[in-house]
Amino acid sequence: MEEVLHIAIEKKIPIFAMNEGYHWQEGPTVFSYIAPQKGLYKGNDSSLVLLMETSGLSFLFTGDLEFEGEKRIVREYEHKNWGQLILKAGHHGSRTSSSDAFIKTLHPELTILSYGRNNRYGHPHPEVLATFEQNNLQTISTADYGSITITVRKDRYSIQTSR
Numbered sequence: 001m002e003e004v005l006h007i008a009i010e011k012k013i014p015i016f017a018m019n020e021g022y023h024w025q026e027g028p029t030v031f032s033y034i035a036p037q038k039g040l041y042k043g044n045d046s047s048l049v050l051l052m053e054t055s056g057l058s059f060l061f062t063g064d065l066e067f068e069g070e071k072r073i074v075r076e077y078e079h080k081n082w083g084q085l086i087l088k089a090g091h092h093g094s095r096t097s098s099s100d101a102f103i104k105t106l107h108p109e110l111t112i113l114s115y116g117r118n119n120r121y122g123h124p125h126p127e128v129l130a131t132f133e134q135n136n137l138q139t140i141s142t143a144d145y146g147s148i149t150i151t152v153r154k155d156r157y158s159i160q161t162s163r
Helices: 002-010 067-076 100-106 126-134
Strands: 023-026 029-035 049-053 058-061 085-088 110-113 138-141 148-153 156-161
Touching: 029 067, 067 100, 100 126
Parallel strands: 058 085, 085 110, 110 138
Antiparallel strands: 023 029, 029 049, 049 058, 148 156
């Protein structure tokens, strides 16, 4: 991260720190950062977490968020009605993400896992897949389907893949 910051400063690229609470709206769609909190950088638990709410359908993009970050979201948003939600699973399905408590709180309608075939990290981890299975979650992965595009029209959505 320090190297990226150095390059941005050197090339005079503006740097904006995004934190929980920053939001904007494009038509009927609202984008809200729900993490990270302001303060000290805590590695993957300082990942940007973006909630995109459309008419009737929401998306949660969790970056490389791990268990501690998930616990904070569960605690801070325990009374939120997540409604019809599509989750981009955290940290490519790493064993340090997608805790049972987090998944039970969100109960996504669909979970997307982003990882490459035969990746060197062994993603997704079997424990994470077991959590999804135990919670009866439908999953789709970029390893199996390539690029995944979700198109939202009013209260309906469709999924297109490149494979």
